[in-house]
Amino acid sequence: MSALAERWRAARPKVAGLHLDSGACSRPSFAVIDAVAQHMRHEAEVGGYVAAAAAAPALDAGKSAVAALTGMTADDVIYTTGSNHSLDLLLSSWTGPRTVACVPGEYGPNLALMAANGFDVRALPADGSGRLLVDATAAMLAADPPAIVHLTALASHRGIAQPARELAETCRGLDVPLVIDAAQALGHLDCAVGADAVYSSSRKWLAGPRGVGMLAIRPALAQRLRPRLPPADWNLPMTVLQRLEHGETSLAAQVGLSVALGEYLAAGAETMRAALAAVGKLTREALADVDGWRVVEPVGEPTAITTLAPTNGADPQRVRDWLVAERGIVTTHAEVQRAPFELAAPVLRLTPHVDTSAEDLATFRDALADATEEV
Structure with missing residues (x-):
């Protein structure tokens, strides 16, 4: 070994x-388990909001780690409850035409969220193994671009690595936003490929706790979103990402994820x-x-x-x-x-x-x- x-x-x-x-x-790991338990103990000792303030450096470090793995900045990252929550936040906040293109082997729950949010789904060209055909996809997107391209970089049902970097280059050239589902890919494959948004979960290859995830969005795409809550016409002094971040998540799990990310990056x-x-x-x-x-x-x-x-x-x-x-x-x-x-x-x-x-x-x-x- x-x-x-x-x-x-x-x-x-x-x-x-x-x-x-x-x-x-x-x-x-033991360190992740201990970090979660220690934060919960601290909540019991001083109250949840005081403990949250004390945990801010650890949570910021976790966002910086996500940024390093996605090629974005810490300011582009928020915590969510997981991958499904992240995608729902994005799709429900979209302000443009509701068309999305993805490979035929797209993850079923993602397709359900697309349907629930009123998106028309188009299939991108793929080979017999389910791998995206980049040249055929480029031609299809140029001829009839959707509002969003969505790629699950590594599927749940098949271990085929998708050409995410090549697709990102194609989408960038056509000015079509690319959203990457990295639930299986983050910590597994290179996800700093130039996508406009990347989301993932903690509990898979990063070995963090369940019930927490992350969403990274580039500023240009974030400005095209209109989160439902709080209502935009309230004109509150909040950024789009502040409006997207959910306050009722488990900070203990977020702290655990931050530790797991640190362990992962320390290993290289x-x-x-x-x-x-x-x-x-x-x-x-x-x-x-x-x-x-x-x-x-x-x-x-x-x-x-x-x-x-x-x-x-x-x-x-x-x-x-x-x-x-x-x-x-x-x-x-x-x-x-x-x-x-x-x-x-x-x-x-x-x-x-x-x-x-x-x-x-x-x-x-x-x-x-x-x-x-x-x-």
């Missing part, structure tokens, strides 16, 4: 089994991304010929997400449940509604973090064979 893997594992409670589910919810963003790509390759090599399953991603795809499609009738939901109940192995059953216009059948998803070893993957392979036979 590498030094990075050993440090990552040692910084966390011992796993009760085998955790291959960081794309759903990573394991926070490029180092972490390379390690995640390496563990993804290791996973696909370990499972390349497992009986009854097919690895969906190319072996060298630079992500840690591996999806397994059943080839002989296995039920990913039942297999996932058996693995948890019988072996303490946590994975994800990725259902069709995650990508309702691309995913034809459920898959089993593995999302190991940097501390996953070859021995762990061998253990999973044996357990998967048993689960497939049992259920």
Whole structure:
């Protein structure tokens, strides 16, 4: 095991089994757990608002870390309750025509938010793996530009890295705002690609607490938004981002996220991304010929997400449940509604973090064979 893997594992409670589910919810460190608890204790001692003022430096540091990972400034960043909340804030505040273009494999809950906010959705060209076709997309956007382009840089149901930087260059040349869903990408792939807005959650690859996320918006795009609350005609001395930021979120979770971001940056963003790509390759090599399953991603795809499609009738939901109940192995059953216009059948998803070893993957392979036979 590498030094990075050993440090990552040692910084966390011992796993009760085998955790291959960081794309759903990573394991926070002792430092993150302690930071959350300490802030809550401080709230009990001095009151929530006094504790909030004391936490301001930590929260500002977290915004600076998000800015570093998205290529923006700390003033462009707000905390939210998660990715869905972030996208809803953006879409509900949009003042222009409500048209948005995205790949056919767009995340189902994102599509639901687009529909709920009255957006007409157009499909961008993609290849058979779901990867955006940049040249065809450029031609389509030039001929009939939507109001917004939205890209989920790394999907929930398939570990294919999208060409986010190339799309950002295309959109910038056409003066079309690009919004990136980085729920799976932040801390996993390079997200400082020149997008106009980037949003993400804390609990995945950054290994922060649940219930907190972040939204970064460039000033030019922020000025095109009109948040619902408080009403604009009240003429209150508040910026757009101040109006977007929600006051009833968990500051303890925000403090925990700030600590997690600090740990991530201390390890080195490029180092972490390379390690995640390496563990993804290791996973696909370990499972390349497992009986009854097919690895969906190319072996060298630079992500840690591996999806397994059943080839002989296995039920990913039942297999996932058996693995948890019988072996303490946590994975994800990725259902069709995650990508309702691309995913034809459920898959089993593995999302190991940097501390996953070859021995762990061998253990999973044996357990998967048993689960497939049992259920």
